Amino acid sequence: MPWPFPATARGTEGSGSAERSGLYVREGYGRMLGAIGLDEVQEAAYRALVTLGAADVPDLADRLSLHETDTERALRRLEHHGLAARSSARQGRWVAAPPGVALGALLTQQRHELEQAELAAALLAEEYRAQVDEPSVHDLVEVVTGAGAVAQRFLQLQLGATQEVCALVTGRPTVVSGYENDAEEQATARGVAYRVIVERAVLDLPTGLLELSTALRRNEQVRVVDRVPTKLVIADRSLAMVPLTSRDAEPAALVVHASGLLESLYGLFASVWREALPLRIGEDETLETQEADGPDATDLEILSLLLAGLTDASVAKQLDLGLRTVQRRVKRLMELTGVTTRLQLGWHAYERAWVAR
Missing domain, CATH: 1.10.10.10 (Winged helix-like DNA-binding domain superfamily/Winged helix DNA-binding domain)
Structure with missing residues (x-):
């Protein structure tokens, strides 16, 4: 749905040499082993070894449409991961390690590292909470400038929410489409509730109805008023963002941490929410407002x-x-x-x- 803050431009990934060779088109491979540290070429080499049982560098390079140097480099990386070994029966040939054993060991290692990272994150969060129990007045707000920085902070706010995201949306936002907003979809999938108040002018935007319908189908609560006082996003009543600049100036936003100011912003949202009319999808798939x-x-x-x-x-x-x-x-x-x-x-x-x- 329309959001108050801009999105960054989406980059495109460069194509690897294996993709340029047409390997994935020819054999229908998708990248499945990236999570354990293999790049596309290494994964393709390992799959080929599993299929062939054993192969020398020239044969494998021909099969992968790669230079022999690149193929040998990929095999050495597989050897480093314990996924391939040099054949003892015939010099120059490589054999694949059994996937059940080799991949199982790597997955176990990844799980352990992930658990350690989660523990570190929990400890850091605890240290952070201890530091902000009595925060300095200067630490209660942040000023974020630039379209990219504002968009990134906005996405972080949603991805970090665990309970609820509240938002006031004007009829003249820099639009981030809800059905294109991966962070919003991820948050709602995790059970984060969304309460959003939009100006009636949002319904007149070119994609306004479609985006609002998409939000409602995700069980987001949407209400409508004639006019909202300001753009605003609040996550878990502990973090908020409000704009600092007008539409034509360089984007800038104020990030407000837990404080009396944040409670005032939430009180503003709550007061507008009580007066707004709930929006729902009628039986004919049109948007309707319902008396509150x-x-x-x-x-x-x-x-x-x-x-x-x-x-x-x-x-x-x-x-x-x-x-x-x-x-x-x-x-x-x-x-x-x-x-x-x-x-x-x-x-x-x-x-x-x-x-x-």
């Missing part, structure tokens, strides 16, 4: 089943909904009624005759 003063038919079904004693998981199964969809709908009803517990929500449901409908 009451539940729809699905909400009523969810309320009835919850009041009957079913768990969230049971309600989701009964109504053929996702568990997170049920939980988001319940959270929305709590926001509409201004309550903080489900017990209070049940009382308001009866008080407002929602369940009696």
Whole structure:
């Protein structure tokens, strides 16, 4: 969907010599072993050895459409990884190590290194939290300048979110398409909730309806107002970004860390959210706004089943909904009624005759 900050230009990867040779086109190889440190040429050489059982450098070079020097270099790298060895039966020939044994050992090593990296990340995060318990006033905000830097910080903000991303989107953003935004897709796939408020002018953008529909199909919550006060993105109520410059100036943004200023920004978002109209996809696949003063038919079904004693998981199964969809709908009803517990929500449901409908 349209986002407040610009995306960097996407680069293209250069083609390796093995790809230029047409090897992958001819044999349909995809790169599958890059995670254990093999490049395309090395992987192709190992696959060829596995297929042939044994081969000398000239034969293998001919099969891979490579120079013999490049082929021998690839074989030496495979030997270094324990994936190939020189034949003891015939000088000059190379044989492949059994994949189950050789690749299994490499994968085990990679898992161990990944676990060590995760441990290091956790320790660094703990040290960082210890340092920012009483941060200096100067450390509460960062100024990021340049389109590339702003876009990178924006993507990091989404990739680092674990619970929720909130955003205010104006009708004149530098557009980052939601269905092209890998970070947003990855975040929603990890269970990160999105609450987004867009200006009504966003619906008039050339790709506005398509992007909003894509966001809604990912179970993002989208609301519409006539005008939002500013562009804004907040992740987990601990980090926020707001623009510093006008549209025609060099892009710059203020990154706000956990502080009273951040709470004020979240309060601004919450106040606009309460006044905005929820956006949904109608049965005819068109976007419709829904008055925010009451539940729809699905909400009523969810309320009835919850009041009957079913768990969230049971309600989701009964109504053929996702568990997170049920939980988001319940959270929305709590926001509409201004309550903080489900017990209070049940009382308001009866008080407002929602369940009696």
